[in-house]
Amino acid sequence: MRHALRAQVRVILLSMTLRPHIAAIRFGLGLRLGEVPPRDPEGWLLEQIARPLAPPPGPSSAEALRIVDEPARTRQLRLALQAPAASEARRVTQEVARSRLEAEGMQLPPRAPAGDAATAEPLAVLLRGDALGWAQHRLTSESPFLDRLADFWANHFTVSRRKVTVGGLSGPFEREAIRPFLTGRFADMLVAAIRHPAMLLYLDNVDSIGPNSPEGRRSGRGLNENLAREVLELHTLSRTGGYSQEDVQELAKILTGWSVRRRGEPHGFLWREETHEPGTKTLLGRRFEEGPESQEAALRMLAAHPATYRHLALKLARHFVADDPPPGAVAELEETLRRTEGDLGAVHRRLVTLREAWERPAAKFRTPRDLVLAAGRALGLTQGQPVLSGMGELGQPLWQARQPDGWPDRMEDWSGPEALMRRADWAYTFAGRLGRVDLLAVSEAALGPLGRAETRDAMRRAGSVRDALTLLLCSPEFQFR
Amino acid sequence: MTAPSAHASFRLTRRSLLLGLGATAILGRSRVAFAQAPGERRLVVVLLRGGLDGLHVLAPYGDPHHATLRRAIALPEPGREGGLLDLGGRFGLHPALANLHAMFRAGEAVLLHAVAAPHRSRSHFEAQDLLEGGGERLISSGWLNRALQAMPMEGAVRPGLAVGTAVPLLLRGAAPVGAYWPAGMDRPSPDLMHRLAALHDAEPLLGPSFREGMRARGFTDQTLGQEREPERESFPRLAAAAGRLLAEAQGPRIAALDLGGWDTHALQAPRILTPLRALDAGLAALRTALGAHWAQSVVLVVTEFGRTVRVNGNAGTDHGTAGVAFLAGGAVAGGRVVTDWPGLAPGALFEGRDLQPTTDIRAVAKALLAQHLGLRPHAVAQAFPGSDSVAPMGGLLRG
Known part of the structure; x- marks a missing residue:
């Protein structure tokens, strides 16, 4: 004893x-x-989230969209792939083009050896600059906890440029939809993330047309459930959160109309009234009227759902404590989220003061x-x-x-x-x-x-x-x- | 230790002799060389990192104490099965260095023994820094870079080239140097992989996974140097690339390469085979790639220190002092073992454990700068500050 x-x-x-x-x-x-x-380890961490900093500099989503707003771009890229790359810039161009075309399922010619130095693809230049900024910020950062939180939430709301149309939007997404909310409310982050051009493009909401909307009736096109499904499964309730296929469809209907202006100014989020599904929708038993207010209302309801808090608590504990986190730690975080109605600042502070987070060194x-x-x-x-x-x-x-x-x-x-x-x-x-x-x-x-x-x-x-x-x-x- | 009697392939060079004769000859030649076009001469320096055991690869089998001290790892004498390669008596070359041996027989290689840099450090890193810096104390630039600073820059071409992932201290300094590294060929040596595996064994989850990864890549537990050999594959490729670049009309004239894997504390005899074969194949690859320019080239092979005279309890050797250096190339007056042999008798050893240094590596390097590259005396002195008492060795190069 x-x-x-x-x-x-x-x-x-x-x-x-x-x-x-x-x-x-x-x-x-x-x-x-x-x-x-x-x-003072705890104090050092708490200090970092007590005074949230302005996001590090980088291009905006409007700039990232503008840079690819050119016709016949894909054809140019394909042609560029045939020529050997003579410079690093050129090689980057080709690699970007490759990843785009491969993502589209295209069969590509083998990589050419070093060739001539041609004009770099503007998107490649933007991506490279933003990526270098991403790395350099983290190499020298004096608020690394904030960066870890930004990376955690950016991963929670993944927007991958493996999808061609995401292009240079991943960096802007972190700065515009993630970082400003790290000490704010989860509901605000959820709305900002889902409404961001990067997400609307990544999960195909730009192609989701209400079948009974003017555009739907004219073109015969219909819903794309991709975003709605991932919002329920990944971003909020989780697979075990108790929603049905019908809920997925209803949320997809609600989200119709949230789109992106990619051709012409101003580049960015676009409300496309003519694609919005008319009529009342029922999500998790609650009714939402049609119109441009319903999306945010539905997302806020999902953000405050008990299943969402449980899901977020588990993911946070898995990331910061252990692969299979102690149930007690998860419960603490869940309780904090519920009590504060999804205050991310509060749950991040709770994370730092969790006994279990300090007990086993090198657990992750x-x-x-x-x-x-x-x-x-x-x-x-x-x-x-x-x-x-x-x-x-x-x-x-x-x-x-x-x-x-x-x-x-x-x-x-x-x-x-x-x-x-x-x-x-x-x-x-x-x-x-x-x-x-x-x-x-x-x-x-x-x-x-x-x-x-x-x-x-x-x-x-x-x-x-x-x-x-x-x-x-x-x-x-x-x-x- | 008595100096060995004259032998056909065994040239005796006493420091006193060098100081007397060498210096004048060199002064004369350097002027001539500089007046001629220095731009066609090539110099390649190969750094063997980890401490090559000179007594193993250039074995003094004629020394009466050799057989006893080295019984555990020594190779049979020349002429016997698996034995040393014949160098004309007294010394034998490791059979894994067959290409170097062929160069020796063609009069294109000089093998130097009992050589050391002026330092007496047994720390790898300090010893390498001192060897590359070229001083008796640490210098933040390399002697080869300081030599480059005295060479004429022809157009936009950088005469110095680092072949490898990093520019070694040897080539760092005020003179701009190029760097060349072919992508996607860099792998840790088998020896390093085994050391990593040993570190992972303590970790219950990672250990088995690491071992399985090694198995899948073709490493085996007991044999190093006989299975997959990344160093052996990559060094000759690097050497060939260096040779091709050096052969270009507008290409570099001076290059430095690294080869690791020499730190043979255990199971030296099998483990040294991989890097030895890599070195030998690399020298051959350089010769081939340089083509007609081989005639104007010198390759200097050096290491930070030799190893202990006695074999340790793991059939390996520990960090020592004097060792070997090699010169190869068409410009070398070769076919000779050059040494002021101190002997292996107990009283002759440095600190009772290492081969006693009798030749300062700076005497060799200074000879190359002065006689081969045609650097003026003040430039040679800038490359090796504080080495006034070390005269460039004479007779290493063809006239």
């Missing part, structure tokens, strides 16, 4: 000394080279994004390209989630044999691109008190700085947060 108590005290003491490092890796993006771990396996960013920060990088390359090499390319449910959040999805081999390849490649580094300082930032003696020993015995860094970045303890 006394023995058990002593063991428990030791665990508590251990986790106390680890708390600064846990704060930095579990809730943050890892320590930067030379950064002192926060003395890092996704490639977490891993590469943590490596970049520990090495003091400021350039974004190595981060973007690494994410691509490890199977999590920025803004290119494969499905609307976003990137998976469990270890089993990222720790397969080939995935681990790729981590070794990546670590070796990444380490090889660096100049001389202070191994001790890097190791302190990367592992801190979580570093094992075996890893330190293996690093000491490595035959080159490169090998030592590979051992560090691919060490098992660096794979967790």
Whole structure:
């Protein structure tokens, strides 16, 4: 009995000394080279969400839409693919074009070797700039908890540019629909996210026509349920939330009319009255009159549904605590959401004060994004390209989630044999691109008190700085947060 | 240790001799060389990172203490099955270096023994930094870069080229250098993969997955150097690429390459095969790719330190002091082992454990800068500051 108590005290003491490092890796993006771990870990985290910052700069959704508002674009891209690429810019152009056309199911010619330097595709330039900004912001960020929350919610409301028409809208989406609401209400974020051009294009609402609307009767076109289904299944109630196929259809009808102006000014959200399904709809037993107010009303009802709170609590706990989070932790978060009627600031604060979130260090396996960013920060990088390359090499390319449910959040999805081999390849490649580094300082930032003696020993015995860094970045303890 | 008696392929170079004769000859030649077009001479430096065991690859089987000290890992003498390659007596070359041996026999390779940089560090990183910096203390630029600064820049072409993912310290500094890296061929060495696997074994979920990944990629547990060999595949490709670029009329004239895998603390005899074969294939690839320019080329192969004279308890060797350096190329006056052999007798060892250095690697490098690239004395001194007492070694190059 006394023995058990002593063991428990030791665990508590251990986790106390680890708390600064846990704060930095579990809730943050890892320590930067030379950064002192926060003395008051909880306070450090709470401070970051107490004063929400303006989103980092970047193009707006209107700019991202304007840049592709040109005729015959697809044909030009196809032609561009035939010529060999002589410059990096040109190669980027081709890769963007490839991913677009592949997403459309087109059979493509093989990649050509380096060729001539031609004019870069404007969308590729915009995407590249925005992606580099994304990475560089996170490499140097001093409010990494806020960035982690932005990434969590951007993943919850995935808009992937694997869908051609999403184009350069993923970055604007984060800045316009996610970041402004990180300490606000979930209902406001839901409305902003669903109404955003990126989402309306990604989940086909622009093609959803009320069959009895003027446009529907004229063209004979009908509903596209894609957005409505994902709102219910992914964004709010979840599959177990108790809705029917009829509810999906009713929500799809409600959402008709929310569209995007892609040709001509002003680019952006567009209310298309002529595609809106007339008549009253019934969603989860509640009636919604026709018209441009009904969409927001329906979304707000879904946002405040108990099943939604349960779903969000589980996802948050899975992301920040453990793959299979303790039911108590989930219940706490759920209760906070219910009590505050979906106050995200409150639930994010509750997350930080959850006992379970601090108990087990290294409980979560890092996704490639977490891993590469943590490596970049520990090495003091400021350039974004190595981060973007690494994410691509490890199977999590920025803004290119494969499905609307976003990137998976469990270890089993990222720790397969080939995935681990790729981590070794990546670590070796990444380490090889660096100049001389202070191994001790890097190791302190990367592992801190979580570093094992075996890893330190293996690093000491490595035959080159490169090998030592590979051992560090691919060490098992660096794979967790 | 008594100096060895004269031998056909065994040239004795005493430092006193070098200081006396070498310097004058060099002064004369460097002026001539500089007046001629220096733009056609090529220099490639290959850095063997991790500490190559010179006693293993250029084995002094004629030394009376060799057999005893090296029994656990020594190869049979020349002429026996699986034995060393004959260099004319006393020293033998590792059989995995067959191409280098062919160059030696063609008079295109000089093998230097008991060589060391001026430092006495047994830390890889410090030793590499010192070797590349070229000083007795750490310098933030490399000696090859400082040499480049003295070379004429012809047009927009950068005469220096780093072949690899990073520019090594050796080539870092004020002179702009190019960097070349073919995409998608970079993989950790089998040895590094096994070390990573060992680290993963402690993790119950990751360990088996990592092992399975290695199995799927064709690594096996017991044999290193006989299964899939990424280094062996990639280094010759890099060397060939470097050779092609150097052969271009407007291409670079100086290149540096890295090859790792030499830190053989355990099971040295099998584990050293992979990097040795890679090195040997790389030298052959360079020769082929350089084509007619091989005649004007010198390849300098160096490592940060040699390894302990005694074999450790894991059939490997630990960080030591003096080791070997190789010169290959059509411009080399080759076919000779060059050493001031200190011997392996207990009293002759450095700190009782390492091969005693008798040749300063700077004497070799300075000779290449002065006699091969035609750098003036002040430029050579800028490349190797504080080395006034180390004269460039004479007779390494064809006239």
